Structure formats: C-alpha cells, structure tokens
Amino acid sequence: MKSKVIVTFKPGVLDPQGRAIQQLLAQHGYSQIKDVRVGKLIEFELDGVDSAQARTLLAEVSEQVLANPIIETFRIETE
C-alpha cells in the first residue's frame, strides 16, 4: 500500500528556504505571494501491512528519522 508522510516546520519556526523563495518571487513581480513555507513530502510503498499498521510504523519512523521534533511536525496519510 501507498502512504505519505508530510513534514513541515512548526508554526513560528523560521523557514529560510521559504523566505528565500518568497523574496525571489517578490523581486520578479509576484507581489500576491505573501508567505511561502517549504516542507517535505515522503511517499512510501509498504508491503504486508494494513492502514492502521502503516500509521503506527510511519509515526515511529517519522519521530525517529524523518522529522526533527523540536522544530518540525508531521502528519501521515494512508490510502
């Protein structure tokens, strides 16, 4: 089965990459773009697990490897 983990900065944490994109686009005339935040989307192909098991497994993996719990938060989407 396919599942996704989305890792984003917690609200209030400075996102330098997002800020850089926003400033670059503002310089190119895209003044409608007020804020940009960049996150990671990690897609998984899992074997022999159901949706609940996938969630447990990916929560474990996200906490340990994919996200920095001090500054980042994650959510899991299973099919």
Add this chain to the structure above:
Amino acid sequence: MKSKVIVTFKPGVLDPQGRAIQQLLAQHGYSQIKDVRVGKLIEFELDGVDSAQARTLLAEVSEQVLANPIIETFRIETE
C-alpha cells in the same frame, strides 16, 4: 488564500534521498518499507487572487522556479 505546490520526481527518475532513507530503515528492521520517494511541499499564502488565478500564477512559478521540468513534475492544490 492558501495554496500548495507538490513537486515530485518523475516516475523512473532515481531519487537518491529516498533510496538512502529506504536503506537506512531496512537496516533498522523496517523490511515492510519497499520504496521511498521524497518530494517537496511548498505552501503559499496568496493575497487578492481567486482560485483560478492562484492556479495560473503557481503553474508559472512552478515551471520557472520550483520544479526542474526535466526530472520533476508538479501539481497544484488550491482551497
């Protein structure tokens, strides 16, 4: 309004970061994880545009700045 751009590698394009995560997790006993692909999620706060205008604007920005059209593909999600 809030909108998102999701940038992922095209199918068939090698994703070294995803491969590294998959191998690391396999070494830690997560043999259920068969494949990992890493993409970018870029969240925008837009001012003074409707949903259709947001899509046009973000398609332009994605093609020019956010995605490498040779190896990456993108999709836009508006509220």
